[in-house]
Amino acid sequence: MAKWTAFPYDSDDYRYDAAALKKHWARLHAGDAEPCPAEAAVLQAWTLFHAGEFKAAADAGLKAGGAGITVANKAQAIYANYLEKSEKAKLDLLLEVAQRAEAQAAAEPKNANAHYLMAYALGRYSQGISVAKALAQGLGGKVKGALETAIKLAPKHADAHIALGAFHAEVIDKVGKLLGKTQGADAATGLKMFQTALKLNPTSAIAMVEYANGLVMLEGEKKLKEATKLYEQAAACTPMDAMERLDVEMAKAELED
Template sequence: MAKWTAFPYDSAAYTYDAAALKKQWARLHAGDAEPWAVASKDDDVLAAWALFHAGDFQKAFDAGLKAGGAGITVANKAQAIYANYLEKSEKTKLAMFLEVAERAEAQQAAEPKNANAFYWQAYAIGRYGQGISVAKALAQGLGSKVKNALETTIALAPKHADAHIALGSFHAEVIDKVGKLLGKTQGADAATGLKMFKEALKLNPGSAIAMVEYANGLVMLEGDKKMKDAEALYADAAACKPLDAMERLDVEMAKAELEE
């Protein structure tokens, strides 16, 4: 496998041993609702999570795959987050998203009650769809796949903040690209989208990515009149204190949005 691009920031503050990981787990996983009880059963899985949080995404991916079981979730998250933020080749990025989606679907078959098996499938297909264009993705029937997988995630894990964010983004993106009328045929609804973003922030109030996606969603759904609200959300996101490498990437993205 080709060498992945390294995490571009200092990761010393995001290096956790098992005890520190346990202490910070609830906060680190407020987004994906991954249960400590599942992760902590296997030292190899915990080691893979420690690599993920420190931004060593390729090693986290390899360690998660090797561990199997709950390690597959680490591998999927590491590959999806790496592809989204750090992979420079568009072709490689799209291929990675498809790999994650495929692996997550296989995980669903093995563990039908694993919320993150559905979430990472939805995330990967959603990002893949953005890469090939939302209109093209909808024409291929990917929209309903994303929506169904996210709704299943929330049914299995009602406090899954990231699934609420992604579902809010689904509604906003579809309406933004094909309009409210055609959006309805895809099950997209503006009020539901806004409700999802608000719920995500209630579940994970310190989430920079929730603020960024909510800001984007506001502008997509309600236009320029919401630009000031969006800018305030970007500013709040940029001021968040990241606890791991992924959160650092979210905060840096918010800062970049503010500068534009």
């Protein structure tokens, strides 16, 4: 596997030992509703993830197996989405996560994050190859179904609500409301998903960013002011780990554009 790009920010504030990680677990995992693992090896993989050591976290998670697969998949998906410079490598990494998560979901059908991470990876992959092309390949239904399953299994899964909101917004934005209907996309449902995500995880920068994007996609320029306000709120968030830092930096970059 090619060398992964290092996390580009100071990660000292995001280094937790096992005890500190357990203490802050609920806040750090307000987005993905992942239960705190009992296995020391899996907990260690998560400490690497939160510190932005995504390659090490993915390796440690795969080695630990079981619940460690979730850490590996999340680390690889987040790395691919935010830090991988090569578009081809990014798509390959996302596809690998989608396949691994799909196998995990088949083995553990009640594992909400197996379904969620398959959908997240396929959703980002779809954005990479173009949403229209992805819909033609039948990926839309797969993403939507997996996210709905994740929410059914974990109703407080804020990140699954965000991703489902993004699905509705992206599909309608790319193919229009009429064709979007054939894919099960609905503007009102999309907006409701974003609002629910923010209720579940009010300090989530990525929820604010994706809601802002969704508003503009679904409602157009009249929502630019509201979207900018959401971006400003996201940029002002205090990140608790490396992933949140990447979200905050993305919001700042968007405001500068």
